[in-house]
Amino acid sequence: xxxxxxxxxxxxxxxxxxxxxxxxxxxxxxxxxxxxxxxxxxxxxxxxxxxxxxxxxxxxxxxxxxxxxxxxxxxxxxxxxxxxxxxxxxxxxxxxxxxxxxxxxxxxxxxxxxxxxxxxxxxxxxxxxxxxxxxxxxxxxxxxxxxxxxxxxxxxxxxxxxxxxxxxxxxxxxxxxxxxxxxxxxxxxxxxxxxxxxxxxxxxxxxxxxxxxxxxxxxxxxxxxxxxxxxxxxxxxxxxxxxxxxxxxxxxxxxxxxxxxxxxxxxxxxxxxxxxxxxxxxxxxxxxxxxxxxxxxxxxxxxxxxxxxxxxxxxxxxxxxxxxxxxxxxxxxxxxxxxxxxxxxxxxxxxxxxxxxxxxxxxxxxxxxxxxxxxxxxxxxxxxxxxxxxxxxxxxxxxxxxxxxxxxxxxxxxxx
Numbered sequence: 001x002x003x004x005x006x007x008x009x010x011x012x013x014x015x016x017x018x019x020x021x022x023x024x025x026x027x028x029x030x031x032x033x034x035x036x037x038x039x040x041x042x043x044x045x046x047x048x049x050x051x052x053x054x055x056x057x058x059x060x061x062x063x064x065x066x067x068x069x070x071x072x073x074x075x076x077x078x079x080x081x082x083x084x085x086x087x088x089x090x091x092x093x094x095x096x097x098x099x100x101x102x103x104x105x106x107x108x109x110x111x112x113x114x115x116x117x118x119x120x121x122x123x124x125x126x127x128x129x130x131x132x133x134x135x136x137x138x139x140x141x142x143x144x145x146x147x148x149x150x151x152x153x154x155x156x157x158x159x160x161x162x163x164x165x166x167x168x169x170x171x172x173x174x175x176x177x178x179x180x181x182x183x184x185x186x187x188x189x190x191x192x193x194x195x196x197x198x199x200x201x202x203x204x205x206x207x208x209x210x211x212x213x214x215x216x217x218x219x220x221x222x223x224x225x226x227x228x229x230x231x232x233x234x235x236x237x238x239x240x241x242x243x244x245x246x247x248x249x250x251x252x253x254x255x256x257x258x259x260x261x262x263x264x265x266x267x268x269x270x271x272x273x274x275x276x277x278x279x280x281x282x283x284x285x286x287x288x289x290x291x292x293x294x295x296x297x298x299x300x301x302x303x304x305x306x307x308x309x310x311x312x313x314x315x316x317x318x319x320x321x322x323x324x325x326x327x328x329x330x331x332x333x334x335x336x337x338x339x340x341x342x343x344x345x346x347x348x349x350x351x352x353x354x355x356x357x358x359x360x361x362x363x364x365x366x367x368x369x370x371x372x373x374x375x376x377x378x379x380x381x382x383x384x385x386x387x388x389x390x391x392x393x394x395x396x397x398x399x400x401x402x403x404x405x406x407x408x409x410x411x412x413x414x415x416x
């Protein structure tokens with residue numbers, strides 16, 4: 001029986017696990033119909049049905065528990081194995097007996113690990129079958145345990161999903177995430193030219209984990225929008241002409257919500273960073289979503305060199321800024337391969353008219369190597385960590401003044 005079970009389950013590609021189990025037990029026992037159901041609010045509701053017959057019932061349909069064999073089996077009024085419904089007066093009183101009709105019937109409870117009854121696991125045919133034995137019923141119970149285990153896993157997954165949805169929605173409702181601003185500096189002269197807005201959440205869970213969780217429950221774009229809105233609220237702390245860069249995904253761009261959020265922002269002050277880690281299904285659609293922003297927003301491709309789409313983002317989106325991933329920046333001062341690759345990216349960026357920004361600069365030797373290679377700008381802990389908006393404002397004003405004082409005096413033409 002185990003070999004038969006395995007073969008039957010493995011043959012049902014494209015079905016859910018519970019549908020595959022029902023299909024397997026139906027064929028194994030030679031039945032016409034197999035279904036799983038649950039008990040809810042005094043009703044028996046079908047959750048999965050396997051049959052080749054044109055039944056009117058579909059998953060989600062149901063009836064009063066008193067009108068089902070399953071309930072009476074659970075209450076001990078009918079046996080789990082019925083060879084012929086005509087042999088049982090109570091079965092004859094149940095409407096489905098004549099409507100289907102019901103001949104043989106096998107039913108066992110679906111019990112969860114805590115002992116509670118979730119519903120029933122049932123097989124039946126329209127004709128009687130006196131060849132069915134207790135051994136067949138035992139086989140049925142093995143299949144029902146498999147189905148119950150799968151149902152338990154799905155219930156746990158649904159509970160986890162509901163908890164995550166509630167957690168993300170509560171975070172957004174409470175004004176999260178906050179943003180910190182990490183300065184971006186021109187490498188030549190070291191003057192700040194902008195900041196990147198980075199999401200910050202209370203507690204130990206990292207921003208990547210937060211956005212990952214939100215994405216799994218369909219709230220990724222909502223949490224990104226909340227972060228983008230927080231970034232826009234921080235724009236007054238970014239002194240002109242420095243720009244504010246905010247991260248976004250293709251999903252948020254395609255929703256149209258970012259366009260509404262950015263309406264009215266000063267021209268040239270916002271950079272939208274599209275992460276290269278995100279898959280893009282339709283670049284034509286994404287370009288169309290970016291078109292309304294083109295007049296006053298610059299586009300950056302983030303994480304160049306470490307992402308999902310390689311050069312596709314760059315070639316199809318026509319960005320203004322390319323941001324080198326920190327995996328390329330790290331140890332560039334003594335890694336010939338990284339220097340060669342970054343040198344090629346410098347030439348490429350120059351040819352297509354892009355500014356090249358290196359992320360993750362942590363040491364002076366890395367900065368000097370990048371400057372020597374011709375990289376335009378950079379950010380990282382060498383300059384500053386991400387700062388709260390007010391602190392970032394003081395930093396930008398102070399370093400701007402320092403950079404200006406460090407510049408050599410400009411030559412002035414003598415009057416003729």
